[in-house]
Amino acid sequence: MxxxxxxxxxxxxxxxxxxxxxxxxxxxxxxxxxxxxxxxxxxxxxxxxxxxxxxxxxxxxxxxxxxxxxxxxxxxxxxxxxxxxxxxxxxxxxxxxxxxxxxxxxxxxxxxxxxxxxxxxxxxxxPLAGLTAWAGLFGHGQLRAGQRVLIQGASGGVGSFAVQFAKAKGAYVIGTASAGNLDYVRQLGADEALDYRSQPWEELVRDVDVVLEASPLRDSAARVKAIGVLKAGGIFVSVNVDFPFDEAVEAALARQQATGALAPNQPRQDWLQEIAGLIDAGQVQxxxxxxxxxxxxxxxxxxxxxxxxxxxxxxxxxxxxx
Ligand SMILES: NC(=O)c1ccc[n+]([C@@H]2O[C@H](COP(=O)([O-])OP(=O)(O)OC[C@H]3O[C@@H](n4cnc5c(N)ncnc54)[C@H](OP(=O)(O)O)[C@@H]3O)[C@@H](O)[C@H]2O)c1
CATH class of the missing domain: 3.90.180.10 (Medium-chain alcohol dehydrogenases, catalytic domain)
Known part of the structure; x- marks a missing residue:
């Protein structure tokens, strides 16, 4: 072969x-x-x-x-x-x-x-991108209907699924992407789409229950900004498992009374079945x-x-x- x-x-x-x-x-x-x-x-x-x-x-x-x-x-x-x-x-x-x-x-x-x-x-x-989004949002982020989620990298492979899964579960979704992809992110179902390059998203977004870092940026200062948009008790989840939280990130989580999690992908059949169900129901493209x-x-x-x-x-x- x-x-x-x-x-x-x-x-x-x-x-x-x-x-x-x-x-x-x-x-x-x-x-x-x-x-x-x-x-x-x-x-x-x-x-x-x-x-x-x-x-x-x-x-x-x-x-x-x-x-x-x-x-x-x-x-x-x-x-x-x-x-x-x-x-x-x-x-x-x-x-x-x-x-x-x-x-x-x-x-x-x-x-x-x-x-x-x-x-x-x-x-x-x-499978790979979908399972990563699922692990981040639901496995680690415990995202529920009615909650607010910020998805960074919303136009990418992982982010495109994350936006749709979060909407399908009844969350209010804010996605970041570059200017040329904002319409695409809205078409995926995001309630708000923000340009991470030109808009001060860290000032515009507030009271978020879950942040999903699905961008490729491996930068602690950016993480500290993202943690600042969480409400007390919120969860910061990153799929960038190769870039652990440093002291500045841990301190930001403590200040915000939030928790942080690194979300490795999990090749789980039950999640693949749930994802297939959403696709076949027409809820995820x-x-x-x-x-x-x-x-x-x-x-x-x-x-x-x-x-x-x-x-x-x-x-x-x-x-x-x-
Ligand atoms: N935990 C795991 O097992 C696992 C599995 C898969 C992926 N990952 C990680 O997840 C991340 C995303 O992977 P992917 O497959 O979705 O990648 P991708 O398809 O290349 O998408 C990345 C997205 O991030 C955005 N982006 C690029 N540079 C950025 C920056 N400097 N700041 C903010 N956003 C930026 C891009 O949006 P624009 O084009 O709109 O700028 C792009 O749509 C990567 O870091 C990857 O290593 C982890």
Whole structure:
């Protein structure tokens, strides 16, 4: 089968399309014929080798990609609940061999049935970013109906889902993005959209229950500003788990009588099922900014590295399931 592999850390030029053996599912895994894979910043962060906390967990050579939609091709002998031929989506096998390949394996618990309304390309853009947004808003932020949430990076992969999930749950949503994306953020359902470059959002926003830091900015001074918009008892959640809270951030949380949490992604089947339910009910749309053919994977990484993708990038691997 073909797969996009790296044998060394580096720039987009280390990505190689190769022929390798098809993986065999372990007892608790399923083998999926991948139709499309999401492209996420995680992919090029792993590729670069620059993240010290991830590096010890990575074995080269490695197939990249941890975001997939496809069809079940085989099931491990302990797996119940999946049949060969079913369409699925999931976040398989991080940080092992992933979904930039004709076939990938992952624990059955990392997959769920594909939302029926979506094609494979759209579905492949959902799991990693969607699960991250879900973990941040509900797993750590405990966001409830009627609460106010500020979502930073509201136009990106994680942020686009976060805005829609929060609205679907009945929250009042304020999103930040750059000027050209404010209409997009409103179209996603945000009640207010603010330009993080030109507007003093930290003065305009008040009495927020949850802040979700889903922007790529890793900056403690910006976190202190964001904590200032929380009400007492509020929660500051960051998905940037590689950038821990420093003393200034801890002090700001204490001043505000707020709590802080770093939200790692969790590849949970129950959350994938809930997300699929919202999509099939028409409450969440999937915004795909561009679909790249496999041969252009390096260009997909270059675009992702700009940190200004609107919605999601997808790598089409087997169009029409061929
Ligand atoms: N915890 C986890 O497991 C996990 C999983 C996935 C992602 N993440 C993290 O989540 C963050 C977002 O990831 P993503 O996939 O959504 O990225 P993305 O699709 O590239 O989106 C990033 C968004 O952030 C905005 N942005 C860019 N620079 C900014 C700045 N200086 N200040 C404020 N906003 C800025 C951009 O908005 P404009 O284009 O409108 O400027 C863009 O839409 C990243 O830091 C990523 O590492 C964590």
């Amino acid at each position: 073909k797969a996009v592999r790296i044998h060394a850390f580096g720039g987009p030029e280390v990505l190689q399309i190769e022929e390798i053996a098809r993986p065999v599912p372990a007892a608790d895994e399923i083998l999926v014929h991948v139709h499309a894979s999401g492209v996420n910043p995680m992919d090029w962060v792993v590729r670069s080798g620059d993240n010290d906390s991830l590096r010890p967990y990575i074995t080269l050579p490695l197939t990249l990609g941890w975001d997939a939609a496809g069809v079940v091709a085989a099931v491990g002998n302990e797996v119940t609940g999946f049949q060969i031929g079913e369409a699925v989506y999931g976040m398989p096998n991080f940080p092992g061999d992933g979904s930039y390949a004709d076939y990938c394996v992952g624990k059955a618990s990392q997959w769920a049935r594909k939302p029926q309304r979506l094609g494979f390309n759209e579905a492949a853009g959902v 999937v915004a795909i900014s561009k679909v790249y053919p496999l041969a252009q994977v390096a260009d997909a990484h270059r675009e992702s590295q700009t940190w200004h993708v609107q919605g999601k990038l997808v790598l089409e691997i087997n169009p029409n399931g061929e």
